[in-house]
Amino acid sequence: MANYHTPNLPTSEELEQVHQRADRNYKYKLIVLLMQEAGLRVSEVVRLQIRDFDFENKVLTVRSLKKRKSQKDKLRFIPLTDNVIQAFAQYWPKLKDHSADAYVFPAGRGSSKPHLDRRSVWRRIKKYSNQNIHPHMLRHHFASNIVSKGNDIKVAKELLGHKSVKTTEIYLHVPQQQMRLAIDSIEQQPTFWQRLFTPPKGTPSEIPITHTKTGLTKFHVGRKAEIAQLYELAAKKVNTVLIGEQGIGKSHLLDNYQRGNIIRMDEFQYPKRLLGGLLLELFDNDKEEILKLISRTETRRDFETKVATRESIKRLCELAIEVTREKEYTIVIDDVTNITKSGVRILENFKNHFHIIAAGRRIRMEYRTAFSNFEIIELTPLPRPESITLIERLSTSHLDRIEDFESYKNRIWEDTQGNPLYIIEMIDRLAKEPRITVEATERIKHTASKNEIDFTVILIICISSLMGLRYMGSEFGEDGGAFRLIGGLALVFAIFARPIFRSLKRKWL
Missing domain, CATH: 1.10.443.10 (Intergrase catalytic core)
Known part of the structure; x- marks a missing residue:
């Protein structure tokens, strides 16, 4: 057969x-x-x-x-x-x-x-x-x-x-979309009354989950607007920089960006080595013009020793621009946080010729001219619903060892505050426990989170003392106005103490 x-x-x-x-x-x-x-x-x-x-x-x-x-x-x-x-x-x-x-x-x-x-x-x-x-x-x-x-x-x-x-x-295979249409055509459609009184089954989650090819996870949770903005700008060849704290997901987005001719660079801390790597990449892509513009070099090793390391930064920039068409290549830069003055000069030369997508934790104000035609996409921590979705998807392998799943999810969220990398690392650490008890989730913390300080007892004593001033003001009669004012403010503070305590409990990284 x-x-x-x-x-x-x-x-x-x-x-x-x-x-x-x-x-x-x-x-x-x-x-x-x-x-x-x-x-x-x-x-x-x-x-x-x-x-x-x-x-x-x-x-x-x-x-x-x-x-x-x-x-x-x-x-x-x-x-x-x-x-x-x-x-x-x-x-x-x-x-x-x-x-x-x-x-x-x-x-x-x-x-x-x-x-x-x-x-x-x-x-x-x-x-x-x-x-x-x-x-x-x-x-x-x-x-x-x-x-x-x-x-x-x-x-x-x-x-x-x-x-x-x-x-x-x-x-003779049939495309998936045609098979879906065929199944839909024979599926028995519910009547009006069935649609009205029967709750929908299998409603997809409102939280977008995008599958990816590389990275710590093979999917993005959330980031729908940011991904759409990145690809929309890329289609227009608009230079873009992703800004966000460590672990926020910048590298994950860059790793899975695969459109056009991409040259990947790690950082701008060593600009000449970086430029040499760019030209060597063009050499491997059969850019014959490079060999014609400089002294005769027949092998990659000759090119590396005679050109990529000996020429000046200005000359290397000119070479890269001369042998490529405008916007022919997309340069993806992993980190521009520690960009040097030489790196700024390179970016100023490249930003109007190459399509550039960069990432960094922040950009120094004195170097802002290098990013004058860049669009900024700011990546923030995942909101709580998306963080919980990420935690649930990453915890499927050890669900049977978790004593209290709700407590487990809440504790990871509180300890990481929606940072994807910290969530992954926290789950990986907890998964090493033979039994993930409530005590274990409270004891094990992410090293990048701040220690909690319990001010509850101190605040209760202070507020009680201030409220006592209000009582003393009533005893002093007309001379106790200031005491009553302070005590009244303390009472108002006590009414809103719960949301205030909740906001103070947040541990920013």
Whole structure:
């Protein structure tokens, strides 16, 4: 019996990211399109020769590798899209050998093969997609598109070079949205009276929970407005800085931002090393202009020793700007809290050319000119409902060991005041206890929280004394007006003492 597994398909966001990163590397731009819009296997792509392209008739000849030695070449003819033809036109000037038998993607120096190694393609596609896409997923995408558009499966079989239709049938999957519509169409709808008197079942929580790919947690709790604002500004290529205390979630948002060509930097404390790293990243992305602008360097090591570490900061900034298009790259900076004067100069040079997303606990006023065109997104501690939701989701593995769950949640909230990192660390610490009792939750505190000081007894004595002054004022008659005033104020204070005590109990970090 055939194994009809569902093919692993890339998302539209992942495909967009690959195309953006390959846009200036014409070789890999063409390779990606040949797999995505012509359905070629990676092994077929790297073996293509110039004679295989018939631009007059817009047809590509593909020689199948899946044949026995006794068989002749098995050919299939794939119509070319305009995107593929345009990409080839951009790549053509890069080719040194234009003869008919020349490989379209020749091997580099020192290779034992005459053509590009398919492993190089795998590594590059994985890099462009942040390890989310491998080359065969692009072929899956092509096949799924052909079948889902209503084309005959036999046509898809010929385009893909499959021997049997059964192999092609694995792409006959139905999108999730269409399956949902199908189920909704047969679901028995409640009558008007049933909808009126029956409470809704399974109502989703009002607290948004967004799944993520990296971080201490694989989801965001809350932060809906902040995430929407970040991506809205990013779509407009507006520079942005996330401001918030330690552990508030800045790095979590940056780690899961994956749009466009991203160059990640840790901090601006060592600006020259940071600039060198940026240029080395561009070097790895095949920015050939870098090599032309400076003394001859053929290897990454030569580039690192001769350029990235020896040139001045001003020259390194000029190089980075010269070899990139405006807003081509997004620079993500983990921490600008301790930015130096040299770092300020770099930002002032970069902020109008690159798209920059930065994070920091605060920004010094004397350095505000470096952030003059930045939008500020301020991250505050999670409100109590969202904090409780986070605590509940992180505590599922040890629920059976918690003596009083409500007391447990309240204690963590009071001790962390909605700081996500502190909540995670507090739960991790409590989870190490064999039995999480009420006494354990009161005894174990987060080291960043302040110790509580109980002023209850002192305040009761003071207020009682002041109220006693009111009584003494009545005994002194006309001369006791001041005593009655002070005692009256103490009485008013006593009425509102409960909310005042509650606010004083809060432990700011």
